[in-house]
Amino acid sequence: MSGPREASAGERAHMALALRLAAEGRGRTSPNPMVGAVVFDGERVLGEGFHPRAGEPHAEVFALRAAGERARGASMAVTLEPCCHTGRTGPCTDAVIAAGIRRVVVAAVDPNPLVAGEGLRRLEAAGVEVVSGVMAAEAERLNEAFNRWIVSRRPFVTLKLATSLDGRIAARTGSSRWITGPAARARVHALRAASDGVLVGVGTALADDPQLTARDVPGLWDPPARLVVDSQLRLPATARLLDATLPGPVIVATAVPPGDPRGHALAAAGAELLHVPGDDGRVDLEGLLVALGARADKPITSLLVEGGGVLAGALVARGLVDALILHKAPFLLGADGVAAVGPLGLDAPGDAPRLVVAAVERLGDDVEIVAHRAAGAASREV
Ligand code: AOF
Ligand code: ZN
Numbered sequence: 001m002s003g004p005r006e007a008s009a010g011e012r013a014h015m016a017l018a019l020r021l022a023a024e025g026r027g028r029t030s031p032n033p034m035v036g037a038v039v040f041d042g043e044r045v046l047g048e049g050f051h052p053r054a055g056e057p058h059a060e061v062f063a064l065r066a067a068g069e070r071a072r073g074a075s076m077a078v079t080l081e082p083c084c085h086t087g088r089t090g091p092c093t094d095a096v097i098a099a100g101i102r103r104v105v106v107a108a109v110d111p112n113p114l115v116a117g118e119g120l121r122r123l124e125a126a127g128v129e130v131v132s133g134v135m136a137a138e139a140e141r142l143n144e145a146f147n148r149w150i151v152s153r154r155p156f157v158t159l160k161l162a163t164s165l166d167g168r169i170a171a172r173t174g175s176s177r178w179i180t181g182p183a184a185r186a187r188v189h190a191l192r193a194a195s196d197g198v199l200v201g202v203g204t205a206l207a208d209d210p211q212l213t214a215r216d217v218p219g220l221w222d223p224p225a226r227l228v229v230d231s232q233l234r235l236p237a238t239a240r241l242l243d244a245t246l247p248g249p250v251i252v253a254t255a256v257p258p259g260d261p262r263g264h265a266l267a268a269a270g271a272e273l274l275h276v277p278g279d280d281g282r283v284d285l286e287g288l289l290v291a292l293g294a295r296a297d298k299p300i301t302s303l304l305v306e307g308g309g310v311l312a313g314a315l316v317a318r319g320l321v322d323a324l325i326l327h328k329a330p331f332l333l334g335a336d337g338v339a340a341v342g343p344l345g346l347d348a349p350g351d352a353p354r355l356v357v358a359a360v361e362r363l364g365d366d367v368e369i370v371a372h373r374a375a376g377a378a379s380r381e382v
Contacts, residue, residue: 003103007134011105014038014045014077015135019107021050021059022079022142027194027221028053031299033110033146037063037078039071039101046070053222058083060092064099072100079139081110081132084119093122106132107139112150141358145196145302148322153293155303157320159312160191161340162327168337169307174207176338183364184327186216188306191325193217195224195304197251197292201311202230209240212306213247223247225300227292229311231255231282233262237269244270253288255281285318313342316353324355326369 007015021036029035029051037059039047047070049062060082064071082092082104096104104123109132110116123130140147145156162179163169170176178185192198193214200210205228212226226248228235233256235241241250252266255277263273274291278284292300305315315321346352355371362368 003129005131007105007131010043011075011077011131012134014040014075015079015105015107017045017048018059018077018079019135019138019142021048022139024050024219025052026219029146030054030196030222031146031149031301033080033143033150035059035078035080037076039063039067039074039076041070041074046074055088057089058092061089061095064095064101067099073102074100075103075105076101077105077134079107079135079142081106081108081115081117081119082123083110083112083115084122085112085114087114091119091122093119093126096123097126097128101128103129103131105134106130107135108132108143111147144323149293149299149301153299154289155196155293155300156322157289157303157305157315158191158195158323158325159305159315159321160188160325160327161307161312162188162329163340164331164333164337165328166332166334166337167340168333169309169340170338171333172336172338174338176208180327180329180366181364184329184366184368187327187363187368189214189217191304192224193219193221195302196298196300197225197227197303199227199229199303199305199311201308202228202232202234203310204306204308205230205235205239205241207308210306211240211243211246224304225249225251225298227251227253227303229253229283229285229288233260233266235266237265242266242269242271251292253283253291255283282314285314285320289320307340309339309342312340313344316341317344319353321353322373323358324369324371326371327363328367328369330365 018036018038022034025034032054035051037049047063047067049059051059084091084093120130148156198212230252233254250271252271253274276284276287354374356374357371359370
């Protein structure tokens with residue numbers, strides 16, 4: 001006899017727990033997704049698991065191990081469709097079937113072309129009841145970076161801006177210390193820790209001499225790569241970013257061809273150089289994203305862009321920004337302040353790339369607005 005085709009309130013509660021478990025892997029699973037799983041019988045939780053990092057077992061395996069023999073005849077809530085392929089680990093579908101799980105409640109389908117619905121079909125073919133789409137929006141949001149990268153091999157790009165209420169990132173002198181308060185700045189460090197890479201334009205690197213590291217973030221996470229778009233290699237080898245004691249690789253993207261002494265100096269200081277020349281003597285930003293997503297040892301699936309205005313404008317103009325995180329501080333800097341986003345050449349508001357506000361939150365005295373590219377306004381493919 002087959003069970004209900006929809007998830008019960010109790011099963012949704014188990015899925016909410018699975019989503020919280022999945023998030024324990026934040027900042028460590030790349031290029032894999034964050035996944036959580038709960039083995040349960042009615043209200044009783046028999047085993048919990050999450051995917052801790054790429055190369056280690058999947059969430060389902062940890063939850064099944066924790067449940068042991070009690071898994072036979074029980075149910076599972078899992079935030080991502082169980083995989084049916086052999087990668088660094090074996091197929092989760094086989095593990096679920098072998099353990100005797102009777103019913104699987106899934107949040108999101110795995111967009112990995114090696115899975116993409118086949119995991120659900122395998123389970124059903126083995127007689128397991130499957131319900132999918134339970135809290136799917138939350139699960140998709142959690143893995144927005146993985147979902148983008150696994151199908152396009154390009155990173156999910158989040159533009160983070162800290163501005164005055166009138167959208168200025170610095171006063172007329174270029175001074176930007178500080179726009180936002182401690183709570184917003186702490187949020188930025190958490191965003192960095194959750195990202196594979198943190199990117200700035202060379203203007204910002206020269207003006208602020210940032211470290212781009214994630215600091216004072218609790219929990220375990222891998223240090224993000226720190227990147228500068230530096231078309232003409234103006235970054236000095238003495239930049240703080242290149243301090244050898246700081247965690248995370250430094251990548252300098254440039255239009256200058258290999259063999260230039262400025263490049264040698266940066267490489268000697270520990271930077272990895274990426275040569276991605278565009279037509280106009282500048283870095284080809286689409287080419288940069290492709291190169292980052294294809295990075296052999298550690299692909300960059302999520303990129304946090306922290307300005308400045310020139311880089312932000314170039315990315316927005318090319319349709320390369322997937323999400324925007326705007327921190328607004330309660331003061332005005334006026335028209336002589338520095339604009340957050342460079343010229344876009346728009347003739348009418350209706351021509352602007354459309355975003356959808358996903359969340360608004362107060363951070364101390366500041367306000368955070370999270371917005372996503374509107375559905376259908378997909379980035380231009382290269
Ligand atoms: C699951 N549960 O916890 C995760 C899944 O190289 P592997 O073997 O780790 O496989 C990685 C792929 O497996 C990844 O691209 C995604 O499709 C899926 N991740 N699947 O059932 C998990 N992390
Ligand atoms: Zn798996």
